Amino acid sequence: MRNVLREWQAELKYTFTGTRDAVPEWVGRLAEGDDAGYHRPGSAVWAVHGDMPTIVAGIRALLMQALHPGALAGVHDHSRFREDPLGRLAGTIRWIFTVTYGSTEAARAASNWVLRLHEPVRGTYVDGRGAVQPYAANDPDLLRWVHIAFTDAFLSAHKLWGRPIPGGPDAYVREWAQAGTLMGVESPPLSEAQMRAQLDRWYDDGELTADSRVAETVAFIRNPPLHPVLRPGYRVLFAAAVASLEPKYRAMLGLRMPRLGPFPLPVRLATKATLGIVHLALGRMGPSEQAARSRLRRLGYEEPSGA
Numbered sequence: 001m002r003n004v005l006r007e008w009q010a011e012l013k014y015t016f017t018g019t020r021d022a023v024p025e026w027v028g029r030l031a032e033g034d035d036a037g038y039h040r041p042g043s044a045v046w047a048v049h050g051d052m053p054t055i056v057a058g059i060r061a062l063l064m065q066a067l068h069p070g071a072l073a074g075v076h077d078h079s080r081f082r083e084d085p086l087g088r089l090a091g092t093i094r095w096i097f098t099v100t101y102g103s104t105e106a107a108r109a110a111s112n113w114v115l116r117l118h119e120p121v122r123g124t125y126v127d128g129r130g131a132v133q134p135y136a137a138n139d140p141d142l143l144r145w146v147h148i149a150f151t152d153a154f155l156s157a158h159k160l161w162g163r164p165i166p167g168g169p170d171a172y173v174r175e176w177a178q179a180g181t182l183m184g185v186e187s188p189p190l191s192e193a194q195m196r197a198q199l200d201r202w203y204d205d206g207e208l209t210a211d212s213r214v215a216e217t218v219a220f221i222r223n224p225p226l227h228p229v230l231r232p233g234y235r236v237l238f239a240a241a242v243a244s245l246e247p248k249y250r251a252m253l254g255l256r257m258p259r260l261g262p263f264p265l266p267v268r269l270a271t272k273a274t275l276g277i278v279h280l281a282l283g284r285m286g287p288s289e290q291a292a293r294s295r296l297r298r299l300g301y302e303e304p305s306g307a
Contacts, residue, residue: 033103
């Protein structure tokens with residue numbers, strides 16, 4: 001069992017960070033900085049992003065984001081996701097954890113770095129009504145879609161498999177709105193109800209599509225090039241992401257709830273068990289949170305009781 005956990009740990013670290021042994025250099029820099037950052041111990045953001053359901057949330061976010069033809073065109077036309085999917089994942093994780101755990105300067109720098117990478121990402125796509133539309137990755141509407149699909153995914157997965165959120169779901173949406181602002185989203189939603197209403201607007205207005213590109217993307221997300229030791233667990237987590245989707249989005253993606261004949265499979269229970277194994281392999285506290293706590297101790301920040 002110990003050897004299996006060690007192999008899981010190495011491959012999980014490689015999947016999420018691009019390295020099996022050493023902590024990535026950017027993680028150590030989260031201990032630097034002269035302020036507590038936008039988010040602190042005891043916050044809703046720390047509670048959600050420091051918990052294991054984020055793995056399910058990441059899969060769900062990719063599935064949802066694929067439904068916007070502009071966002072998907074940018075990925076297909078300009079991203080190396082087929083050749084280097086783990087590199088793209090590691091870059092996304094770096095931004096999330098820097099905004100979550102870093103100083104305000106680090107969070108702004110990481111967001112500006114992503115926006116600079118987006119600058120050349122431009123082209124055209126066919127919208128849900130069949131018209132050709134221009135797109136740019138930094139268009140406010142596309143940035144809003146990505147932000148809301150992300151927020152919805154992380155909140156939804158945490159509500160199913162996570163622990164209580166300090167301040168409740170609205171606190172998470174309100175706090176993570178800061179990340180949207182850093183990425184150029186104008187007036188991001190500040191409550192769960194606002195977020196759901198804005199998300200459904202794209203669906204109700206017919207702006208989302210499910211074409212051959214979406215099917216190709218879903219097939220890739222269903223079966224990414226992971227190490228064999230991770231594949232059984234990933235199948236459970238993919239099923240969890242599918243189960244967490246609202247039925248209308250699940251139908252657009254051509255996905256169904258997993259079943260064995262006429263009987264639904266116990267996805268929620270299997271997911272809880274799988275996330276427990278991942279937690280055991282990775283440890284109680286990630287290196288990004290450890291680095292952030294080191295910075296906070298240096299600055300004399302007093303943690304709230306129970307944090």
